[in-house]
Amino acid sequence: MARETGVEARPAAIVEQSARPGAITRLLIFIVILVISATLFAVFRERLGDPLLLGLLGILAMIGAGFLFTAAIGFIHIAPRSTADEMSRSFVDTMGQGLLVTDVKGRIVYANEAYAQMTGATSAADIRSIEGLLADSPEASPIVYRLAAGLRDGLSGDGEFRIGQAIRPGSEQRAHWYRLRARIFKVPGYRQPLSAWEIADISAERAEQERFFLDLQKAIDHLDHAPAGFFAADAAGRVTYINATLAEWLGIDLASFSPGAMTLSQIVAGDGMALVRSVRADPGATRNAVIDLDLSTVGGAVVPVRFMHRVTASRDGAPGPSRTIVLNRNQGEDASAELRASEVRFTRFFNSTPMAIAGVDGEGRILRTNAPFLSLFSTVVDRDMLDRRIKLEAVIHPRDRSFFEAALDKARQSQADIAPIDTVLPSNEERHIRFYVSAVVDGSPGEGMEEAAIVYAVETTEQKALEAQMAQSQKMQAVGQLAGGIAHDFNNVLTAIIMAADLLLANHRPSDQSFPDIMNIKQNANRAASLVRQLLAFSRKQTMRPEVLNLTDVLADLRMLLSRLAGNEIKLTIDHGRDLWPVKADIGQFEQVIVNLTVNARDAMPDGGNLTVRTRNVTEAECAGFGYRQLPRADYAMVEVEDSGTGIPPEVLEKIFEPFFTTKEVGKGTGLGLSMVYGIIKQTGGFIFCSSDPGSGATFRIFLPRHVADAAQLAAEAKERDATALVSEEPKQQAAQDLSGSATILLVEDEDAVRMGGVRALSSRGYTVHEASSGVEALEIYEELGGKVDLVVSDVVMPEMDGPTLLGELIKRQPDIKFVFVSGYAEDAFARNLPEEAKFGFLPKPFTLKQLATTVKEMLDD
Numbered sequence: 001m002a003r004e005t006g007v008e009a010r011p012a013a014i015v016e017q018s019a020r021p022g023a024i025t026r027l028l029i030f031i032v033i034l035v036i037s038a039t040l041f042a043v044f045r046e047r048l049g050d051p052l053l054l055g056l057l058g059i060l061a062m063i064g065a066g067f068l069f070t071a072a073i074g075f076i077h078i079a080p081r082s083t084a085d086e087m088s089r090s091f092v093d094t095m096g097q098g099l100l101v102t103d104v105k106g107r108i109v110y111a112n113e114a115y116a117q118m119t120g121a122t123s124a125a126d127i128r129s130i131e132g133l134l135a136d137s138p139e140a141s142p143i144v145y146r147l148a149a150g151l152r153d154g155l156s157g158d159g160e161f162r163i164g165q166a167i168r169p170g171s172e173q174r175a176h177w178y179r180l181r182a183r184i185f186k187v188p189g190y191r192q193p194l195s196a197w198e199i200a201d202i203s204a205e206r207a208e209q210e211r212f213f214l215d216l217q218k219a220i221d222h223l224d225h226a227p228a229g230f231f232a233a234d235a236a237g238r239v240t241y242i243n244a245t246l247a248e249w250l251g252i253d254l255a256s257f258s259p260g261a262m263t264l265s266q267i268v269a270g271d272g273m274a275l276v277r278s279v280r281a282d283p284g285a286t287r288n289a290v291i292d293l294d295l296s297t298v299g300g301a302v303v304p305v306r307f308m309h310r311v312t313a314s315r316d317g318a319p320g321p322s323r324t325i326v327l328n329r330n331q332g333e334d335a336s337a338e339l340r341a342s343e344v345r346f347t348r349f350f351n352s353t354p355m356a357i358a359g360v361d362g363e364g365r366i367l368r369t370n371a372p373f374l375s376l377f378s379t380v381v382d383r384d385m386l387d388r389r390i391k392l393e394a395v396i397h398p399r400d401r402s403f404f405e406a407a408l409d410k411a412r413q414s415q416a417d418i419a420p421i422d423t424v425l426p427s428n429e430e431r432h433i434r435f436y437v438s439a440v441v442d443g444s445p446g447e448g449m450e451e452a453a454i455v456y457a458v459e460t461t462e463q464k465a466l467e468a469q470m471a472q473s474q475k476m477q478a479v480g481q482l483a484g485g486i487a488h489d490f491n492n493v494l495t496a497i498i499m500a501a502d503l504l505l506a507n508h509r510p511s512d513q514s515f516p517d518i519m520n521i522k523q524n525a526n527r528a529a530s531l532v533r534q535l536l537a538f539s540r541k542q543t544m545r546p547e548v549l550n551l552t553d554v555l556a557d558l559r560m561l562l563s564r565l566a567g568n569e570i571k572l573t574i575d576h577g578r579d580l581w582p583v584k585a586d587i588g589q590f591e592q593v594i595v596n597l598t599v600n601a602r603d604a605m606p607d608g609g610n611l612t613v614r615t616r617n618v619t620e621a622e623c624a625g626f627g628y629r630q631l632p633r634a635d636y637a638m639v640e641v642e643d644s645g646t647g648i649p650p651e652v653l654e655k656i657f658e659p660f661f662t663t664k665e666v667g668k669g670t671g672l673g674l675s676m677v678y679g680i681i682k683q684t685g686g687f688i689f690c691s692s693d694p695g696s697g698a699t700f701r702i703f704l705p706r707h708v709a710d711a712a713q714l715a716a717e718a719k720e721r722d723a724t725a726l727v728s729e730e731p732k733q734q735a736a737q738d739l740s741g742s743a744t745i746l747l748v749e750d751e752d753a754v755r756m757g758g759v760r761a762l763s764s765r766g767y768t769v770h771e772a773s774s775g776v777e778a779l780e781i782y783e784e785l786g787g788k789v790d791l792v793v794s795d796v797v798m799p800e801m802d803g804p805t806l807l808g809e810l811i812k813r814q815p816d817i818k819f820v821f822v823s824g825y826a827e828d829a830f831a832r833n834l835p836e837e838a839k840f841g842f843l844p845k846p847f848t849l850k851q852l853a854t855t856v857k858e859m860l861d862d
Contacts, residue, residue, distance in 0.1 A: 097200040102129060104192045118199065120168040130180070130197045139163050140178070147182040151195050156183035160202070167199075177206040229305070229326030235319045237264040246326050251298035269294040269302050274375035281313035281320070292329070293371065304329040356457040359450070364391045364408055367450050376433075376459060377425075392455060396435070397423045404435065411439040411453035422460070432460045465629075490528070491824030491845040492751040497525045499757030502849040525846070546584045546684070548707055551615050551637055552576045558591060562598050562613070569608030570601075577616035581637045583704040585684045593677045597641040597700055600674065604645030604698065612642045618703065626701070628689050635706040636686075642699040648692040656690060739853040740765045743790035743860050747771045748778040748806065749822070750798040758793070761849040762856065775801025779809060787814055791860055793843075793852075796823035804834050811838060820859050822847070 092099060098115030102108055111127045121127045131148060134140040143159035150157045158181040166176045181198040229246030233239050238260040247254050250267060265273050272293035281287040291307040306327040312320035356373035358366050377395045393401045400423035407418045421435040436456040501522040508515045555574055566572045594613070601611050618636045648656065657678040681688045685705050692698035745767050749755035755771050762769045770785065772778035775798055782789055792810065796803040803821055810817050819838075824845040834840070841859045843852065 097198050100127075100130060100197040100199075102195045102197070104195075106131070109194060115199070118167060118201065120170070130182075130199070133167060137161075137163055140180075143180060147180065147197075151182055151184055154184055156181075158182070166201070176201060176203045178202065229328070231324055231326065233264050233322050233324070234260070235321060238262070239264060239267070240321075249297070249303050249326075249328060250295060267295050269296040271371035271375045274371045274373075274378060276307070276309065277378065278374045279309055279311050281311045283313050283317040284315040286310055286312045295326075354458070358392060358455045358457075360392050360408070360453050360455055361450060362408075362412055362452040364393060364404070366390060366392055373457065376457060395425065395433075395457075396421070397426050397429070399423075404437070407435075407437040408453055411437050414439045430461070432464045434458055434460045492754055494525050494528055494846040496751065496753030496757055498522060498846050499754070499761060499849055499852075501525065503757065503760060506849075546586050548582050548584050548709070549587055549590065550580065550582055551639060551704075552580050554587060554590065555594070555613060555615065555639075558594060562594070565595065565598050566602050566611055570605055571608075571610050573610065573612045573614075575612060575614035577614070577637075579617070580615055581617050581635065581706040583637050583686075584707040585686075585704060586680075589680045589684070593680050593702070594639075594641070596674070596677050601641060601643035601645060601698070604643055604647075609644040609697075611644075612640070614640045614642070616640075617706075626689075628687070631687050631689075631703060636703040637706060639702040639704070640699060641702075642697065644697040647694040647696050648690070648698050649694050653690060653692055657688075739850070739857050741857060741860060742766050742768070744768045744770070744785070744788060745856065746778060746781060746785075746789045746792045746794075748773075748775065748792065748794035748798070748803070750774060750795060754795075757849075758852060761852055765853055767856070774798050775803065775806035775809075778806055782810065782813070789817070791818045791820065791856060793820045793822060793856065796821055807834060807838055807840065818859055818862075820855055 092110075093112045095112055095114055098118040099110075099112040100108065100115050101110040106129060108127055108129060111121070116122075116127065119126075119128060119133060130144055134144050140161040140163055143161050147157045147159065158179065160177060160179050162175055162177050164175055165171060165173055167178070179200045179202045183196050184193045185196055186193045224244035226243065226245055229249060230241075230243045231239055231246055232241040239262045240259045242252065242254075242257065244254060246252075247257065252262075264276065268276060270293070272291075272295075275291045275293055279287060279289040279291070287310070289307075289309045289311075291309055293305065293307065294302040295305050296302055306329055308325035308327070309322065310324065311322045314320055354372065356370065356376045358369045358373050360366055393404060396404050400421060403421045403423075407421060410418050418437045418439070421437070423433055423435065425431045425433060434457070438454045438456065440451050440453060501518055504518045505515070505522070508518060555576070559572075559574055562574075563572050598611065598613075605611070616638055618638045620633045620635055623631055623633045623636075656674050658675060678688055681702055681704075687703045688700060689703075690698060690700050745762055747755060747758050747762070747769055749758060749771070750773050752773075755773065759769045759771050770781050770789075772781050775794070778792070778794065779801075782792075792806075794803040794806055801809075803823070807819050807821075810819070818841075820841040820843055822843045822845060841855055841862075843855045847855075
């Protein structure tokens with residue numbers, strides 16, 4: 001509490017509430033000791049005598065004992081008060097902020113002089129607590145109550161408030177700002193902590209802040225309406241500030257502008273960002289650059305500008321924020337308007353061309369470049385290197401620099417015919433660049449021209465990739481044609497072997513000794529036929545029977561087979577996509593694709609692993625996300641086959657679909673598995689791709705076009721289902737049909753063994769068979785017979801006249817003639833060349849005698 005001294009309030013002593021006895025208690029103890037001492041003295045005086053001497057000695061003894069006792073209990077202090085306490089009191093009392101100390105019950109323990117002056121207190125009785133002083137102020141009371149509640153919980157706090165008049169009574173009517181702090185502290189000797197309230201008048205500080213804010217507002221207003229644009233960007237290129245002038249040029253609404261929401265690349269047109277990014281500062285420094293480029297407006301127009309660009313970098317070299325003044329190159333004196341427009345057009349053409357352009361001197365040093373040049377070679381050169389005028393050979397692979405030196409030497413001699421230079425980037429040999437060196441013919445470096453040559457560069461990586469794909473495609477096509485031709489001839493041989501084996505089996509009983517040998521011949525011929533089918537699948541000429549499939553059902557039916565193929569060490573998971581689109585494919589061929597991919601994955605996981613087959617729909621919009629150039633945008637049903645095996649190295653990955661290419665040991669693979677998969681998928685109209693990282697497994701993705709049936713297809717499919725249902729309802733005993741007949745058949749086949757086997761097979765069943773070795777001979781026989789031919793069975797590929805041509809000629813003579821094609825190629829391979837009205841049957845090679853007889857019988861009965 002404060003005690004009054006004149007008109008000044010002085011701080012009162014802190015009231016101590018220690019654990020030692022109080023002053024009254026100590027005095028009572030002192031009196032009791034004196035009484036006991038007096039009693040003892042009286043007793044001893046009677047025994048000793050000499051009253052005067054003994055009385056004096058007793059008084060002195062009582063005084064000494066009392067002094068020692070009062071000193072021991074602290075009633076009497078010998079040492080002076082601590083200097084540190086006096087310094088603390090002086091410091092607290094002379095503080096500029098008001099300080100009030102209260103106990104846990106809110107009673108005032110101490111108030112310094114500043115608090116008394118601030119609140120207008122002139123005596124200790126006038127001192128009021130913070131709650132009592134500000135409880136009625138609606139502006140300050142919420143803060144006071146919050147701090148008081150925090151003190152009760154042992155928490156410190158602070159706050160600021162503004163009131164309409166100062167706290168001191170009688171002060172002028174003027175708003176004042178105050179800062180209030182409250183905290184808990186402990187004093188030695190006190191049982192409970194005390195609360196300290198600090199209050200300071202910060203009105204002058206607030207006035208200074210307001211004045212500074214107004215000055216800042218004026219500065220911002222001047223910057224906003226300056227005749228030049230200005231913007232600031234952070235290290236990531238986000239625009240954090242843009243002035244009103246630049247916003248007006250670009251059509252940006254400042255009311256809706258949010259710092260950091262717009263990036264610099266959104267307002268810089270064309271390849272101008274390459275020029276901006278090329279300006280880099282040294283670590284811990286700044287750098288300035290002047291850049292001519294175009295800015296894009298909100299409406300899509302362009303504004304030619306000049307950047308006064310400043311960038312910074314941290315001590316570790318990381319890019320920092322940038323500040324840029326923007327000059328509008330469309331504005332200026334009218335006298336130079338035409339010159340200015342010409343300069344703007346040149347800059348725009350120079351920076352907007354798709355070719356990288358650089359001017360070089362006679363030594364090959366780069367003098368100036370356009371934005372595409374910096375964009376193309378951003379990984380090789382930067383602005384600092386350009387300022388140091390590095391040589392252009394820095395962006396040319398060392399093995400090709402001699403060609404550039406030769407071209408530059410021709411340019412110095414003003415020779416116009418300079419061959420282009422194909423090279424790769426030194427830092428990335430996967431990127432191909434083509435350079436064109438052009439001589440400067442209107443001057444020389446010694447006649448006021450710096451440039452000795454103009455160098456144009458264009459990236460040809462995509463072109464090189466397309467050339468490689470074209471070469472690979474041509475190679476695959478040639479191999480496919482070779483495989484198809486071999487398969488066709490081999491089919492003829494196999495057909496003859498199988499038919500001869502059938503004829504032998506018809507004349508030998510199972511008990512004959514030669515019967516097992518004949519069966520072995522036929523079985524091996526059938527095995528060879530399966531190899532031929534693989535060759536035809538690769539060449540995309542095998543027979544396909546496409547039908548509408550639900551891949552979910554197909555994979556569900558294959559699950560058990562795939563599990564057995566994968567083995568016990570491999571965990572097989574089939575993840576079915578929801579509402580999968582239908583596709584149109586040959587179910588047998590598609591199943592073969594999944595089986596081959598499963599076997600391939602199993603071989604890649606000799607120690608076991610995970611094999612996942614998943615399906616899902618891929619929309620047209622999602623196609624671009626896969627990054628496959630060969631994949632047209634459309635709707636697909638996708639099948640993924642993913643394994644956790646050893647992966648495929650990059651040099652092997654690009655060859656996996658080639659025929660006869662295998663990484664397996666000799667005798668463990670033919671190299672036709674994946675090539676057959678590729679051929680089946682391509683013939684179905686789909687696409688297959690593989691992605692893999694060594695050690696991370698491989699993923700095969702199959703894209704099959706979504707099947708959307710039109711009305712005619714729906715009717716045909718319904719008719720086919722009805723026919724299938726009728727066939728399934730027929731009695732089983734009717735399945736063994738009579739294959740004999742008495743019709744006249746013209747058999748056309750250029751392979752003697754196949755033709756002879758066919759004649760014997762049909763003749764043995766009662767048919768009248770006439771044979772011909774070519775289409776021309778068949779027409780002659782047809783004329784000799786007067787057109788009395790019930791059925792023509794003809795090979796497709798024959799010398800002189802092939803099967804389709806023969807059918808066309810016979811249709812002219814007999815429009816309703818019945819015709820059966822026999823071929824090792826797919827039906828689609830030749831059907832497109834036939835007349836629309838042609839009706840024919842088809843029998844794929846190799847075939848058995850029974851298959852030939854059944855096809856003939858069905859065609860005659862149709």
